[in-house]
Amino acid sequence: MSTLRFEALKQTFNRKPVKIEEPSKRSELFGSNVFNTSVMKQFLTKEAYKSVADAIKTGSKIDRGVAEHISSGMKQWAMAKGATHYTHWFQPLTGSTAEKHDAFFETTGDGGAIEKFGGGALVQQEPDASSFPNGGIRNTFEARGYTAWDPTSPAFIWGTTLCIPTVFVSYTGEALDYKTPLLRALQAVDQSATAVAKYFDKNVSKVNATLGWEQEYFLIDSALAATRPDLQLSGRTLLGHAPAKGQQLDDHYFGSIPSRILAFMRDLEIECMKLGIPVKTRHNEVAPNQFELAPIFEEANLAVDHNSLIMDVMGKIAEKHHFKVVLHEKPFAGINGSGKHNNWSLGTDTGTNLLSPGSTPMKNLQFLTFFVNIIKAVYENEELLRASIASASNDHRLGANEAPPAIISVFIGSQLTAVLDELEKVTDGKLSPQEKTELKLNVVGKIPEILLDNTDRNRTSPFAFTGNKFEFRAVGSLQNCASPMTVLNTIVAKQLKDFKVEVDKLIKEKKMKKDDAIFNILREYIKDSKKIRFEGDGYGEAWEKEAEKRGLSNNKKTPEALKVQISEETIKLYEELEVMNKVEIEARHEIELEEYAMRIQIEGRILGDIARNHVIPTAIRYQNILIKNVRGIKEIYAEHYKKHADEQLDIIEKVSGHIAAINSKVGEMIEARKVANQIEDAEEKAVAYCNDVRPHFDEIRYHCDKLELLVDDELWPLTKYRELLFTR
Template identity: 45%
Template structure:
């Protein structure tokens, strides 16, 4: 049956529901709080809470939860029922304004980077009324911010909300300088494309590495990978199509505008893309999408893998964070229009992005750093670790002309000729798309392609919002105090190109030549997570965050500590998992198979049949058994040693340089053994089993 689109958002306490369930005055008061960022009055909160509870109960809800996003890339929340015991032994359903607005989870049990001690457990969740509540699994989910007893942000949402306010404040100043009095709010909007893998659940359950680490720590390359390029946008298998249909319908009921879906480049890899929305809601919806993906996959006998590199040798997964700026009066501030060379307002906002990205390239790189992304970035399947901007030929030409003091001319619009009479003539875009660029302008938005598939997009977006807000603040200061307005704009654009244009690159980011060129330009190349996350505590970056009240120094330091600690924990779990798989699964089967081959050789020898190849085969496998066992012992020693390193930075470097080195050597040995041992004797599903059995 087809989906009844009248049910879109039926599980969301959205504007239509608020209009229906609230009195006119209550609705106006709530809308005022949402639109203007004002606190909700207690008496209004009580009325809203009762209406929200009644609506949720109608949909089968028995509980409510303050849904928040701690610094784990996952979501959290404790669930409380609506019931309230009465003296007669019965219960009634109650939900107060106080319960709606404020919750109190344990603040010391989540990553906090030293902001909380174990004995200092108090923390708060506070209702974010700009992101609508929804019902899921018989529970009313209330999106909230999460912060400590002393007021520091313990989540990813709070800095995001602060960055949105900073960007709005500075963007409005620039618009006012241009004489725009109708725009009262500027909102960053995002559409986050989500890549993922689907594999058979039964095979997934047979792999300890997939269950504990989300990626295969072992596995030889299959005979066929993605060489034929036959999977990308190809026919969707029936089982996957059924999953996608159920996923769409589940997301649509939750108000998530799942729009586009297709097969990605690697076998068993797919992508989902939503429609643009406010960055705050988009971040919440992306977290929700990942959770629903896992649930729907399990119901269909599948496992959804969101790790950045679940399979070695085939493309990994990312998130394409499409970011733009919209005003309440309907403008897209990054839309160049038909004549970008005349669109001074667009050129100013474009200059702000260029300045911000160049000045804070290290911070933007940090926002996409995690252990999984280290395997993906720079692997000719994703952008390299060097931040650069793709603008396309026309915009680059316009900016260069302004920088040189020439009159920018218009690149003539073209028609795409197909050579087929029956096909319509198509208008040709001003520039091609550059899939190798980490930060590409794609018509009226920027696509930040570095973000990992498992990560929260909140971090990338609060960094992006803040660095652009900082540029806009400097521009607003100049425009508000200048004498020659048009002349000042020319100076701003010219300086942006002359001073920061080194970050613009329209070529192939995958080539070695670009790495050399980027170094000549002085662009940072933070090739791994340990180096990249150091940007969080650079003095200029802390000053930036404090200047716009997005994070204070303590909050920046806490995030740095959390990222280092998480890096170590992830690799440690992977190391212990790998050692256990090798000792309890791989080695016993290698020994058993070698023994059987040796017995076969002895039986043949008794028959006066001598085969040197069989003898050599057993010797080779025996050598690999020794190598695997020795490397397991070495890995154990390295893992024990890292437990003795107290300094977070030193420990992270040790995990990166020593533990991952041994793991790579151990994997090479095991993968060689997989090619020797018969398929019925190999204890875990192979890449062929995982990638081609859906």
Template identity: 55%
Template sequence: MAAFRQRALDEAASHTAERFYVEKGPVSHYFGQNVFDLDKMRGYMSQQAYEAVLSAVKFGAKLDRSVANEIASGMKSWAIEMGATHYTHMFQPLTDATAEKHEAFISVKDGKAFEKFNGSALVQQEPDASSFPNGGLRNTFEARGYSAWDPSSPVFILDGTLCIPSVFVSYTGEALDTKVPNLKSLQVLSEAATAVANLFDESVKSVNVNLGLEQEYFLIDESLYNARPDLVLCDRTVIGHTSAKDQQLEDHYFGAIPSKVSAFMKDFETEAYKLGILLQTRHNEVAPNQFECAPVFCGATKAIDQNMMLMIIMQKVAEKHHLKVIFHEKPFDGVNGSGKHCNWSMVTDTGVNLLSPGKTPNKNLQFLSFYAAVVNAVYEHNFLLMTSVATLSNSYRLGGHEAPPAVMSIFSGSTLSSIFKAIDNMETLPEAEAGLESIKIVNSIPEIFPDNTDRNRTSPFAFTGNRFEFRAVGSSQNVASATYILNSIVAESLRKFRSEVDSLVSKGEDLSTAVMNVVRKFIHDSRNIMFEGNGYSKEWEAEAEKRGLRAVRNVPEAYEVYHEQKTVDLFSKLGVLAPNEVEARFEVLNETYVKKLQIEARVIGDICLNHVLPAAVRYQNILIENVRGVKEIFGDEYKSLCSSEFSTLKKISCLTNAISHDVEELVEARKRANRIEDIAERAKVYSHEVKDLMDKVRYSADHLEMIVDDEMWPLPKYRELLFI
């Protein structure tokens, strides 16, 4: 076996299960110990400063800079007691990751060292904005940008550094991150949702969005990962034949968690608990070496920040265990990819879930109002919402029979569907179902009481009883990119809902009748988005097209939705994004697509020329020598005796020639694409020409893998990556 691959396999075999982060006592004893939450603040600042922070956190009040010094002093004291030596503004630029610059507390004056951290350092820092994706909003000669503390998300300590969740804007105020538009969308949604909620309960003062984010991931041995240049550079395999066994036995999902994986899970959970991340579930996913963890839902801003922290923690802890976490949506061909299911709901400041059916007619009318508004929002902007999850990595997953389809639809379940049908047809609403008959198994097993609706795993946007589950979000994505769009379209729909109700009431209709009439109108106008069947079927594909629902067939072409006036107007009138900020995101999305595909194209070329072809030629030479030996011994009989060798030699020659030719074509296609100045057009050429050539190269390389002697193949194979 090739020495590099053999060494990687030997190292992988030597890695054992081991715990590194062990805390004594129950989780409740150390939960949140590394978070400077409201309870801890009380002991480090005056009542006035505490109340200022409390108002900012709970009610979104503006934080007066006059108390910033006192707050900073309290934070510093706590952080130093916890062993922190540095602080950083942690923000979320347009990279789907986090960014941080660590500054030391230590300072010197008159030859004496002391720790320093004041209000201005807490409130504001100045990163170089031109060095981050910005879509033309910043240049090298006008590079100034600002990060500013976001009090709505608590500060925390990670690896001895005080991390301050922050927003990131340009010198002229444009949003250069995902947090700013998300915060703005939450504010405008709260206002619109409160206005509708006040139709039923005037005591409601605000509405928050709750998120529960289910994080899927692959876990690969570090040695095997490092022996694959494509995994190291692209986070996915650009070549690799499927394993004889993968997920077809359906025995990995919910199976016994391997001991090495279990040790890793327990360790990262311990670190997550210290940061106040309330992880609730862990389990094997469908594909080999694929797993999932999920926290308890919480407020949207906190949930997004915690998910970004969780991904960082998982990667750091994995290093201790000689493992690599892969968040890429489709790292391995032929098995399921990974997503990040986004469970989205709206909750009032009085504690009412607006997407939970009520027990009284008034509460049910409220539920129907908000449900209809969400359905209408998704229908009106279905392509924009689907495009919010369109990335190169997610495009390898979406539309396959493993993930949601590439066209948007809403699954409501049989009970709600029958109610909406009756409302649309102005029929008497069906009686509430008493619930399905309990399932009895044997006497020793308690009765099972089924829910009143099934689950549809093929729906990208499904109602699951008291929330919507947006299943199309990619596992590596910062979910804020999708949620600020979802929040915005729902805010627009709720504004329209309240306006139409007010209009009918002003014409003499009583409130309940007016609300029901608007609910009926919204449901009728949006009926094409609702689908209860199999989203994977060809019939739905054709039906969706008939209904005018666009599918994301090509990612760069889908990005053109950001140029549609309807999209620009949506964000502009809500104050979530200005037109130039929308354009900047369009530019960044296309740039990112091109750069990532460019890297993948270069990597597949390098691997094939430097690893695959040399191995194939070496094996070919062995076969040639074998044929020569047979000829020397058996004379003219060698032709019949070596028929299989001749066949194999011919296959290898055809495949190596194809790879050489296609890699050369791939290089030329990249050069042609790179000469195109317009980034959107360049992305489209990369998508159509470069990507297609990569598929051709992979086809040949994967066939060679099944021909070349296993002892000579230089790269770890799928059976090793997924089962060791």
């Protein structure tokens, strides 16, 4: 009997939900471990508070002397909450978060010690960064990296550590993390969007991008997960036969949340409340043991931090409940994968959601202006948007008939389509008073009513307008939201900037009224960007053909999807908006290619090991049992034995066939890896892994899965899909 698997199953069957003490009002817990505005007012001097508040609002620098006051207030607060250490918390390009803890404790030199946290330690640190990916930046510039405080994301206490959100940059100023370009993109979109919003409301002085993510994940019992080296090391199963019953009955989606899972969710939510992460929604997802969690939306930088933080917090809380959190986009073949919808909008400091139609025609023209510009931005940069969500793991999901395709398109619903169709007919040049009245009354003026009953949400669209926000649905569950958010905000910033120039030109040169000019430019944009709009079934084959005709990209694999990141246009775009320079862009591109090749390399090694060390020996053991059986039959029946051993002999031969196939295909895969490993160029190497190594996985898996069906269940060492997915 395969001891480990059955031991794990026994452990799982005996588990009870962990008891969770929950306060009746979550609002009382909210933000209790966050150094937020109200705490700052309490622990900081007036001057120090003002300095932080200004830095948050305008990005102004914090003076070194003031930093001393801030750090001292922060330390006092953190120690009162039981914190003993502090860390600069940042998001290196590995996709997770990094932290190095330092104690507040310092010796005084006279044999004594004090608790200290100076302004310098708050503002800047130098982590030993040599192990973080840098795409050659540090080598080129001989530069070291440092972390610097980002006051727009408040410090928080996690466990007994005060965590200070920081950016991570090289000494020559190049970004080495996700946050730095994101902050620059948010600044760019603020600038462009504020200028455009001023057409409609002079009082607007800042525009914030908002993000509400929805995180999908699987929970697998930790004992069961421990029996699967593939799940442990690569985050997904590399083999495993489909269970007899999957998700086809939808009974999980509509069923109640299982009690052990609910205990985990409540525990997680309590921690989130303390950390100021405004989680609101929890539910079962389509696949068995798949779930979703979503907060109320926040300013994008904070929302990105909160998502990075929660992915970490989930793992820690899950340990307590004997679960492994699986964030991979496709942990189980044939079973629904996980995504992370990014709900995104733009909001002004006057409290207006720029993607929410208002009560007056002018407000609606504002809505249409942003709406149309965003569609145009997506059209012009669809390939870059696709690149922002490319990864080895997300490749399994995009275009797999359960998730948006690798083709980017925009869904807006039939009513808004009708509005844009009307706007397309607007007169070229100055509008007559009648036309304007007609437009205001019957087109622009009708929008709020339209949206209320716009219920035809298209679930197959990668980029859908959903009433008062756009929803980017192709983002991967494992991904840091910063990449797609950086691209989206950059391209919208650029588009709005160009729009402003064009409108101003018509006003100045053609002596047009402001709204005439806006209508004229919008009309052209609507025409120009029509090809990106698609209301049909994004999962269908017909769309692939249609998209090709329209000239839209369909980059199914990461190496080809990433190409656009270093095109001349992309570099021009990022440099113009000051989001990234050429060095940073190229470094990032290389890091992503390297990461892609590494992921496939790791998967290949794991699959090879499992196939040769687990599957083949098990198959041989079973075959030996059969051989013994056949020998026994022969002893009894002599020359007539075949009549009674026919099936056994057939299985023996089948097992041999699969063993031979697995062994030779693993050998071929190893050879292909050896060749790929010789390649120096990052892109060529990624392509080799994609085209020459990865295809072997399916072949090897096919034979392993066939053996799983043949071999005695008692002997099979790897926990099966039905056990991973239906035990909880």
